[in-house]
Amino acid sequence: MTCNILVAFYSRSGSVESLAQAIGEGAESAGAKVRLRRARELVGEDVMALAPGWSEAAARMNAAYEAPTATDAEWADGILVGSPTRFGGASSELRAWLEGLGAVWFQNKLVDKAGGAFTSTSTTHGGAETTVLSLYPTLAHLGLVIVPNGYGAPLSRVAGTPYGSSSVSAGPERRAPTEQDLEIARAQGRRLAEVAGALRALREARS
Helix, strand or coil, rough: CEEEEEECCCCHHHHHHHHHHHHHHHHCCCCCCEEEEHHHHHHCCCCCCCCCCCCHHHHHHHHHHHHCCHHHHCCCEEEEEEECCCEECCCCHHHHEEEEEHHHHHHCCCCCEEEEEEEEECCCCHHHHHHHHHHHHHHHHHHCCECCCCCCCCCCCCCCCCCCCCCCCCCCCCCCCCCCHHHHHHHHHHHHHHHHHHHHHHHHCCC
């Protein structure tokens, strides 16, 4: 069954953006309609100027992606959320959007839709699993059926995590997600779209 997938993410340097794009590709390969949305900064240009390249990257991505809204969440049959790791947890930019979904939560608008998460860290063992896991309680409160990666994808034992896709950008220069990272992300998008389609059929059968 055709379904709608929302990939809502925050990315500062582009690593999470690359994973989001791959997830979207995977969902589309399963026949889904996909919306990619980037959460916006919560700080001003003066703070952004302290990190080289931040303002430029934000301007580029904000021109490419609309900001996520509650309407996007209602439209979706499955929602994947992505964030860079911030001290072992999700970024405040992504969390601000999630915490703004109170109205759709109160109305049970997201119950029995599919949900998942993904991340990128600056260092090896820098908090990928804790970041993804920190997002799952929020998805549970919204009523989403959480769909982890597991180990079904061929590369799952050498890339990503069983909880969600991930990459590491450590090094003297930012390291982009590897092709293995991106393939795991595509598999995550495909898997979530398949489950989201099944859940949509279930919801429609109930109505």
